[in-house]
Amino acid sequence: MKAIVIRKPGQMILEDKKRPEPPAGFVRVRVKAAAICATDLEVLDGNIAASYPITPGHEWSGVVDAAGSEEDCAWVGKRVIGSNDVVCLKCDACRRGEWRYCSDFEEIGFKRDGAYAEYMIVPSYGLCELPDNVSFVHGALCEPLGVALGTLEKAGAKFGDTLAIIGAGSIGLCMLAAAGAMGMRNIVVAATTEKRLGIARQMGASHTIATEKYDLVEEMRKIHPGGTDVVIDATGIESCIQQSLKLPKKGGVVALAGYGRGKMMHICVDDIHLNNLRVIGAGNNWNQHKKAVALMAEGLVNIENFATNRIRLEKFETGMALARKRPEGFVKAVFVHE
Ligand SMILES: [Zn+2]
Ligand SMILES: [Zn+2]
CATH class of the missing domain: 3.90.180.10 (Medium-chain alcohol dehydrogenases, catalytic domain)
Structure with missing residues (x-):
């Protein structure tokens, strides 16, 4: 073969x-x-x-x-x-x-x-x-879609929660598809360039932010005043992770879903400590294949x-x-x- x-x-x-x-x-x-x-x-x-x-x-x-x-x-x-x-x-x-x-x-x-x-x-x-x-x-x-389902489940995302996704790679876009299907709202997708943000808008993102032009934290304050319920970093990039910790509401969640390539990174610990954030690791799909395939078969995830x-x-x-x-x-x- x-x-x-x-x-x-x-x-x-x-x-x-x-x-x-x-x-x-x-x-x-x-x-x-x-x-x-x-x-x-x-x-x-x-x-x-x-x-x-x-x-x-x-x-x-x-x-x-x-x-x-x-x-x-x-x-x-x-x-x-x-x-x-x-x-x-x-x-x-x-x-x-x-x-x-x-x-x-x-x-x-x-x-x-x-x-x-x-x-x-x-x-x-x-x-x-x-x-x-x-x-x-x-x-x-269904495998990357399952990663998105598993991440949202581990993050405790609920119907009606607001969501910010940093990164518009295939995992970021799968997160968007899954979050839309589960009734999350006011979903923001941020990426360095506009390159994939058009796809994110087509898929139903409420807002998109090209971070080469706009300051992510500043823009997010306008879109989700008081902070975001769930934030997902789908990049594994240091500057993105640093920013992701500044976006949640007090007591909110950050899911780290990007691979960091073994790099040591600096973060502001007080972002987590003072705001009582829950930061979770989300690197795989926790057996979500069945759910992923059912959602696809029923046309709920596009x-x-x-x-x-x-x-x-x-x-x-x-x-x-x-x-x-x-x-x-x-x-x-x-x-x-x-
Ligand atoms: Zn993969
Ligand atoms: Zn075993």
């Missing part, structure tokens, strides 16, 4: 590999769509923990074509998406349903081979059926225009370059297989 392999940081190639066989408890999925995530660039650049050589890709959909054990045979032929969490299902964290905290946790696309290939191996306990009215491409987007570029696996260099440069109008590149 064809698979993209990052042999070591900086070296990405298309390889002909042996088609993997699923062990017991796992199934083999014939990949139909695999979206390129900014995190995959971090794997390519060696900025995030990964086991090289690795086939990246954690935003995927496909059809199950083989099962590792008898009890999973019912999955064969089904359209699916699924969790990337490979866990023991036995430890205390697993018993609480907190797979990400499993002592044996391994993530597909980072520690185990992922979706930039014709076939991939995934655990059957994380599978979720993809309804016929959700395309494979949209199915692959991220239809996210897959701006559909490309074949052979054109991986084009895909990665697009994800890195993010030209005007680009949101996500998705590898598609016939």
Whole structure:
């Protein structure tokens, strides 16, 4: 089978590999769509923990074509998406349903081979059926949508709450889609340039702020006087995080949903201390696939225009370059297989 392999940081190639066989408890999925995530660039650049050589890709959909054990045979032929969490299902964290905290946790696309290939191996306990009215491409987007749902849930966001999202990357835009569906209001999206703010407005953002032209904190005081209920940093950038802590109402929440690349950062602790802020880390989707797919199937979350570029696996260099440069109008590149 064809698979993209990052042999070591900086070296990405298309390889002909042996088609993997699923062990017991796992199934083999014939990949139909695999979206390129900014995190995959971090794997390519060696900025995030990964086991090289690795086939990246954690935003995927496909059809199950083989099962590792008898009890999973019912999955064969089904359209699916699924969790990337490979866990023991036995430890205390697993018993609480907190797979990400499993002592044996391994993530597909980072520690185990992922979706930039014709076939991939995934655990059957994380599978979720993809309804016929959700395309494979949209199915692959259930993963980042799930990150948004998980973040809003962890932040305690409620119907009628105000929201500010810093960053208009695909995670920022997924947050916007999810927040709109759950009835948050007066939603502001801020980004350095206007480049993606038009998309945010199309998707229903009440206000957008291009921070190269306007001061975020000042503008936000006009839009949400008294402060914002929930603030999400979807950038992982120091100056954005510093500003995010100045936006919430007293007792409000800041969710840090951007990867900081191991950087040490300065923040004003008193922003948190004096205003009794709750600051949470939000780096993954906490098993929200089922909810994400249901919202999409029922047409409640519209991220239809996210897959701006559909490309074949052979054109991986084009895909990665697009994800890195993010030209005007680009949101996500998705590898598609016939
Ligand atoms: Zn991702
Ligand atoms: Zn466990």
